């Protein structure tokens with residue numbers, strides 16, 4: 001293997017890896033303060049609340065039974 | 076202008092002392108003591124000078140004439156038109172707590188991390204342009220009081236009989252709740268995203284509004300109606316009430332009672348009522364202008380939380396790439412020498428592999444940027460555009476995320492399948508030989524790359540607003556060239572080297588394109604961002 005060829009090839013590979021890595025680095029650093037908010041949950045920071053639920057009464061309406069077959073041998 | 080009782084000088088609100096201080100005789104006054112003649116009569120309105128920028132249309136309240144020659148929103152030096160206007164009085168104000176110096180210090184902390192941001196943002200002179208602006212927010216108070224009957228559900232498991240099922244219940248009771256301090260920005264200028272990132276504001280420190288608080292400060296005008304955010308306020312309250320109810324119901328015989336209620340149902344059942352008040356919240360604000368585009372830097376005037384999306388300086392990016400390339404070349408050379416394999420062919424294989432990675436990164440990035448570009452999450456902008464209240468559907472969001480996640484997995488899986496398939500077809504055809512092996516691998520990888528490029532193009536061209544295709548076309552073209560070389564003369568040293576070099580350059584153009592797209596979104600033309608001009612209204616007529 002001739003060294004100049006290897007050097008040229010290595011240079012391009014290094015270049016290829018570099019612009020991807022530097023891009024990722026630039027992206028990460030260019031976004032300040034992370035959005036802490038989880039989109040699935042409302043952020044309650046700064047909100048003052050007081051919520052009381054009283055006299056909870058639970059009445060059975062209906063049951064739906066799903067038979068779960070964990071046993072593989074039945075088939 | 077607010078006038079000093081003792082000497083007739085101009086008095087301004089001083090952040091340190093939280094009082095109005097006279098610039099001439101140093102007397103200080105409480106904000107509620109100071110009123111303009113006309114203001115004392117009117118409870119609902121106050122008199123304000125509004126400056127309108129001819130360049131971008133921004134309308135800003137200010138008592139000082141310094142506002143007359145420089146637009147804070149589009150950062151252009153221009154003559155602003157001023158008029159006296161009777162403005163609706165906000166109910167509350169949170170006065171500034173952070174001084175300009177403190178704000179600049181907080182901002183410096185986040186610029187320190189942003190190593191690829193333009194260096195002007197570290198320049199003390201540029202940072203002097205931070206302006207104290209009160210941003211109008213809607214301040215919601217939510218109340219619930221009702222007797223309710225809702226559907227409850229509990230899963231049960233019987234381990235001995237391996238039975239599993241659901242029990243449905245009628246859950247009734249009484250709810251009473253009050254929620255205070257839910258704030259949403261009421262100005263089109265200010266994006267929801269930046270607003271959320273400098274949140275929260277601690278509303279316990281709010282004060283009753285007196286116009287004299289604005290002396291020495293800017294204030295934006297309210298233009299988003301409160302109904303845009305009322306359902307969000309109700310949703311926050313309903314979600315909390317539901318959680319409390321679930322906790323209250325999961326007692327005694329019941330272990331894990333779930334209550335499923337849509338926002339509208341919950342509003343009915345809990346009798347959720349919203350009252351909206353106007354509030355002015357403090358923001359240190361700077362628009363950073365480069366050519367005809369601006370980026371916005373914001374710092375919370377109460378807590379000092381800073382947020383912005385920094386543009387990436389192309390010069391810094393290129394310098395970073397150059398430095399990293401020089402650093403990496405020598406170690407990569409050593410690794411290459413360790414392989415007893417033809418350097419040119421190895422080079423071609425490796426570049427094909429990395430280009431596959433870059434297509435995947437491109438795909439993920441373009442998807443994220445486009446979501447941002449479409450403002451799909453900004454309720455205020457959505458309303459401005461379509462005059463329809465945008466309802467963030469939480470379930471839909473989750474589904475979308477899962478879809479994207481599944482898509483990426485799918486993509487990678489199908490790419491691998493394509494490789495294997497082509498490889499096996501060629502093997503069965505009997506072309507397989509030790510040397511052909513490498514060629515087939517390269518052809519397979521090129522086709523895989525093209526496949527990926529096609530998926531990216533589908534994603535990219537599918538969005539009307541996207542104008543970024545030059546990078547993708549260049550990247551795909553590079554892959555086509557590699558494929559052609561592999562078909563015409565796969566053994567040539569020169570061919571393989573040329574292929575690898577072309578591929579890396581092609582993908583480089585793609586990444587430059589991503590940087591430009593990122594900058595396009597952080598730096599906008601102000602007229603596009605601001606209030607609708609004549610053309611935009613004309614455009615929207617056929618909506």
Ligand SMILES: [Zn+2]
Pocket residue numbers: 079080081082083084097098099100101102
């Ligand atoms: Zn005075």
Ligand SMILES: [Zn+2]
Pocket residue numbers: 128129130131132133146147148149150151601
């Ligand atoms: Zn302007």
